[in-house]
Amino acid sequence: MGKMPYHLEKGHYLLLLEATLNEGIEAVVDVDTTTDFPGLARRCSMLAYMRDVVDRPCSLSGGEIEDNGVLDWPEFMSDADVGFGIREIIAEDWFGYRIRHDGSFDTSPHPNKPTGMWDGYQGNVERIVANVLVRSLEVSLGLDHGDPIPSGPPPRSWPLYFFFKCQQPFFEGWVTWQCHSVNRRAAGQVTVIFATPGHNHPVSDHPIPIDANHDHKDDQVSTLRNDGEFLEDPTEAKADDPTGKPHQGVWVVTHRDHKKLNVFDTSVPSAYLEWGPPLLPIIAPENFCDVVTVQPAALSGGIDALKPGYVAP
């Protein structure tokens, strides 16, 4: 997570977050009178928790309070669930916090330093994320903003999906939704897009890994992988995973390769008035007519539609 070789990423962490909040929702989709599913209790728990996070005081000089932040929601997946130190990565790289020796977070903002890994950006990412989670959970449950969390079935239960997308000038969370039928409880969808600044890790200018030494990594961008999950020219958008459960997928359609056109040397001597501002570099396809469709590997931020979906911890 966080080393995106493509511009759009799902990846393991967001798949797990979706699994946490969507687990069992297919039962509601199948039978509209079904109102309960394992993810529902987690949604209500997360919504109540994140509302408290949003309501916490925030100091311009001190930043966010150190305790009871977004990452302290007790039902978040653990590092063991994800397979790496996700809690510290998000705290440090996304929220811009420093990790003390005892593991606690120093949440005070550093003046004139970028927030975490976000290049050239200072912002309160934790507060944005908390607000995004509140809003998206409310929309998924059919609650107006600030409505009390119902003790019984909520008005609706739409699946939630998350992506993050770079490179933007500043951090944003987009909460989008689509109702497929007003007559069914789960006939709709909430899609959240975290639009993030860049973070100085290379984005690949070619969507298909070039792997001459067969180490499953692209020869130029190591996070661009071809390890069995990557597919070139996928044909079938399968609805279910090998265990028969509903699944999802992402494909990217773009040129096979791109080249950057460099700026020219502006210090070259020239005559009076024969000069101007340098042209900024532009990116162009190597072959104007060559467009490919790719299913990125999960380790590159994609979704392996041919493997079982993740199981919520």
Add this chain to the structure above:
Amino acid sequence: MKNDDDRQFALATAHAAVELDVAGVLGAFLKGSFTVDESIGESTWRSETSQFFAVRWRFEGKHVGPIPGFGHTFIAPTENMVTVSGLTLVENTAPDDAALDDLETLLRSGTVVFHRFIDWLAVFAQIGVLHLGRPMPLADIRFVPPNRGMSRRPGYNDQQDDR
């Protein structure tokens, strides 16, 4: 602007030439004024064939006209205040010839060549096309210079003035 005594191309001539050269190009999209930074003093020297003058300068103005940006597209005016700083080496390739009376005519004659070293990175940052990815006003952005050593003299953007 020539030296009336010996009609030679002199430092003052070089200053005036750079002002015409800079204002003639930057003035197409920046509404502002040109100043010479005198701090480097009398900076002239000769090679075997040419005479050189170093002119450090600054052009400050409001971004009011389109700037060539990406290929054939243009960066639309942002109304941002922009400071362009540069150093121009003015090369007089005919140092032994008498300078023409009219500077414009002299410059168009082709005997004077300009080597321009301009802080374009700062220009594009002030316009907002760098880092931010697209032009935007700079009203809320303040700059605090990084610590680059005690010998660094303050630059135009070291002040915390609101533009």
